[in-house]
Amino acid sequence: MDRALISSLAFWAEAGVETAYADAPVDRLKPVERRPPAPPPRAAPPAAPAIAAPRNEIDVSSAAAAAQALAAQAPDLEALAAAIAAFDGCPLKRQGARQAVFARGRPDAPVMVIGEGPGAEEDKQGEPFVGRAGQLLDRMLAAAGLSDQVFITNTVFWRPPDNRTPTPAEQAVCAPFVERAVALVRPRLLLLAGGASAKGMLRRSEGILALRGQWFDWTSSDGAQTVPALPTLHPAFLLRQPLGKKKAWQDLMTLALRLEQTVGKA
Ligand code: URA
Numbered sequence: 001m002d003r004a005l006i007s008s009l010a011f012w013a014e015a016g017v018e019t020a021y022a023d024a025p026v027d028r029l030k031p032v033e034r035r036p037p038a039p040p041p042r043a044a045p046p047a048a049p050a051i052a053a054p055r056n057e058i059d060v061s062s063a064a065a066a067a068q069a070l071a072a073q074a075p076d077l078e079a080l081a082a083a084i085a086a087f088d089g090c091p092l093k094r095q096g097a098r099q100a101v102f103a104r105g106r107p108d109a110p111v112m113v114i115g116e117g118p119g120a121e122e123d124k125q126g127e128p129f130v131g132r133a134g135q136l137l138d139r140m141l142a143a144a145g146l147s148d149q150v151f152i153t154n155t156v157f158w159r160p161p162d163n164r165t166p167t168p169a170e171q172a173v174c175a176p177f178v179e180r181a182v183a184l185v186r187p188r189l190l191l192l193a194g195g196a197s198a199k200g201m202l203r204r205s206e207g208i209l210a211l212r213g214q215w216f217d218w219t220s221s222d223g224a225q226t227v228p229a230l231p232t233l234h235p236a237f238l239l240r241q242p243l244g245k246k247k248a249w250q251d252l253m254t255l256a257l258r259l260e261q262t263v264g265k266a
Helices: 003-014 060-072 077-086 120-125 132-143 168-185 195-202 235-240 242-265
Strands: 111-115 150-154 189-193 216-219 226-232
Touching (some): 060 168, 077 168, 111 168, 111 195, 120 132, 132 235, 168 195, 189 242, 195 216, 195 226, 226 242, 235 242
Parallel strands (some): 111 150, 111 189
């Protein structure tokens, strides 16, 4: 195989594409054959019988309540990791994920980085942010002097199919585990990587470009915990749009400065 082909395959594998759906090549540049417009539709056919609920539809509040009950019983991060792995209430678990991906980093870190959800490499290795985006995140944290200051996790713990963004329902089901992780690690600051993380954690609707670089108070659902949280651009976005690195770097500097002020005061 030539190098261009190997590199192209590696690119698609990294993007989460694992299966070819046709063996024969398709010439997508061939002129499209024009067909005459379709005749107007006839009278509507009789209503179809009620369709059964899709396999992955979930009752979010009962799944989140089950997650909450499990999370509350976890006395430490190890027990929390085991509780997440045993939890069957998140539909992502049944959509092709190989394993639960919880966290890595310092268990008493002053900064908790929360990404969106595991990708292909994380699903393989069982640790968050270990693919190309994670390597970029690590390089940026190292350059900001924050490598040994972080605990890294995600808003959901199973890889969404085709690396799609986790839905608010999937995030809501996993949220009690994220909250328990915050309660156990007790970070001074949160760094929310990407729009889905920022919107899910802060319960806001604006896009990441509007939220990034500003401090918000993250509050747990029972109101007992509040931690300052800084949304920033996702490293996977920075791999596609390197010009965004300047803004992400400004965010990391904002974080490092606040950390110095916060820990200095402790
Ligand atoms: N992207 C994320 O948001 N989290 C990971 O763990 C990996 C990629």
